[in-house]
Amino acid sequence: MSKNDLKSLDRNHLIHSVTNFRAHERSGVSILERGDGAYLFDTDGNKLLDAFSGLWCVNTGYGQESIVKVAAEQMSRLPYATTYFGFGSEPAIRLAAKLADRAPGSLNHVYFTQGGSDSIDSAIRYITHYFNAIGKPQKKQFIALERGYHGTSSIGSGLTGLPAFHVNFDVPLANQHHIPSPYPYRHESGDDPAALIASSVKSLRDKVGALGADNVAAFFCEPIQGSGGVIIPPRGWLKAIREACTDLGILLVADEVITAFGRTGPLFASSAEDVVPDIITLAKGLTAGYAPMGAMLFSDEIYNAIADAGINGAVVGHGTTYSAHPVSAAIGLEVLRLYEEGGLLANGEKVAPIFEQGLQALREHPLVGDARQRGLLGALELVADKASKQRFDASLRLSARIQKKAYENRIIFRAFADDILGFAPALCYTESELALLFERLLQTLDAVLDDIDVRRSVA
Ligand SMILES: Cc1ncc(COP(=O)(O)O)c(C=O)c1O
Incomplete structure (x- = not known):
């Protein structure tokens, strides 16, 4: 079945979890086709780095044959x-x-x-x-x-x-x-x-x-x-x-x-x-x-x-x-x-400090107010003013912009409504996949900061 047929059937028949129905009709579904390790592949041919383990659940990564x-x-x-x-x-x-x-x-x-x-x-x-x-x-x-x-x-x-x-x-x-x-x-x-x-x-x-x-x-x-x-x-x-x-x-x-x-x-x-x-x-x-x-x-x-x-x-x-x-x-x-026995807990413990360092380094970014993490669960909290911790004006719809730019940069994470970005990489992540996560995340944050109205809002 063609991608467009699927999109149209989705609009007409599939109810999505925790979604604004009308907004979803406008934006349409992103159809995922397969997964491998830390990556997801969509029907547009994108190879996406999944930094959220699906919905913080695919802790093993995709494609585990056993x-x-x-x-x-x-x-x-x-x-x-x-x-x-x-x-x-x-x-x-x-x-x-x-x-x-x-x-x-x-x-x-x-x-x-x-x-x-x-x-x-x-x-x-x-x-x-x-x-x-x-x-x-x-x-x-x-x-x-x-x-x-x-x-x-x-x-x-x-x-x-x-x-x-x-x-x-x-x-x-x-x-x-x-x-x-x-x-x-x-x-x-x-x-x-x-x-x-x-x-x-x-x-x-x-x-x-x-x-x-x-x-x-x-x-x-x-x-x-x-x-x-x-x-x-x-x-x-x-x-x-x-x-x-x-x-x-x-x-x-x-x-x-x-x-x-x-x-x-x-x-x-x-x-x-x-x-x-x-x-x-x-x-x-x-x-x-x-x-x-x-x-x-x-x-x-x-x-x-x-x-x-x-x-x-x-x-x-x-x-x-x-x-x-x-x-x-x-x-x-x-x-x-x-x-x-397969070593996933041990690998998670091994790479968690690298994950922590990557998040903490982003505290320097003009959009980031807080960085926090335990194990392979982490977040960045974005603020307009680091001193007062003032959030961005809701009219900027910052989370939605970040989610969109992240997809363009082929990385998936969760942008919560109050400008908190959640990360949950799989326990199978390698050091180079974590490096890629932070490279694409930085590109995403920089791209959003380049929007003139966002830049003007930063104190
Ligand atoms: C802490 C916690 N409890 C309960 C649930 C609900 O789980 P489910 O979506 O599998 O029903 C979730 C889902 O994200 C959760 O994070």
Whole structure:
């Protein structure tokens, strides 16, 4: 089928995620044809450097033949197995055991989902079930961070702290609350990590106090906020939040959909912070995007409470047709092998300092106010005035211009609406691919700065 036919069919029939429908009709789709390592190829013949791992998920890079092989083998042997009626499949059982083995603390129980939003929704449902089961049915309030992202399910989207995901969707619900983001660059105590941590913990304590600790079920947070603009709290923040949650008698859910599987260094960001959450939610790097799958890990304590409450024979009424899908699980096992034995985690750790240097060097650029990074997750925050941290006027539509110029320079990264640029190169990146990333990024920033109205806006 010709490219133009496809573009027209796309306009007429395919709904795109988080997109302005009319704007998309005007701009049309960019059709991706194939991927190889760190590169994507589109139907216009462009070879694009993917500096975002798809949607921060293809942590292995594209074209990993061993993943394709295990998927094909699993498909021909057993393409589907339900987990209803006591059935299961070997890859799902082995993957659950491996995740439990590597997860911190007693997070020994794995429920497989279709992706991140489903992991969040499952966590909310199991938490609700748990508190009802242990005789604390009044614990129904949920707290999360402003600028947090927890997907777009009908309940989970209310925990997301980004207004774009609320408009016309009637969330947050009355039992969903937010506290300020621990955002070093824009926090009043940003230069003082201890003060920022104390202020964030105080916000949580105040919120729980206002709602009544007996009414609060859980606090949800990403160890590093991804879609909110790669906001990296100071080291020690997650631990202080863990201690506050324990003290307040509320559960801590670490949403590691982005931060796990080597994206920030180790398999789990929580482990790097020496923190054991009550629940961890996963997706993305679990299968490196080669097939859909998420997971929710919960502690012995939650598992046993739910198990004991079901003694009269009642089922726990949560499950889906595709939970623990054997093909996704087989892919997950191979992806995990590539991270560990295949050296991808080690390569990520090796090249992360080069990634950091490249970002930090761009602080000198007239458009850049802040550069931040952990592992292979990073961001540049663009400002009109470095001294006051004043953002560019929204009428300049800087993010959209950057996205367009980046494509012309054959590099893909994420330009968020508030002029934050997000980067998540695959763990297979070489030093020369990182050099190319920064070469094309600099070209892009310089090209946008050459626009006369942008140049005039820089203080
Ligand atoms: C931290 C976090 N949680 C949840 C989600 C939702 O995951 P999905 O898009 O797979 O539903 C995302 C997606 O980007 C995420 O970054």
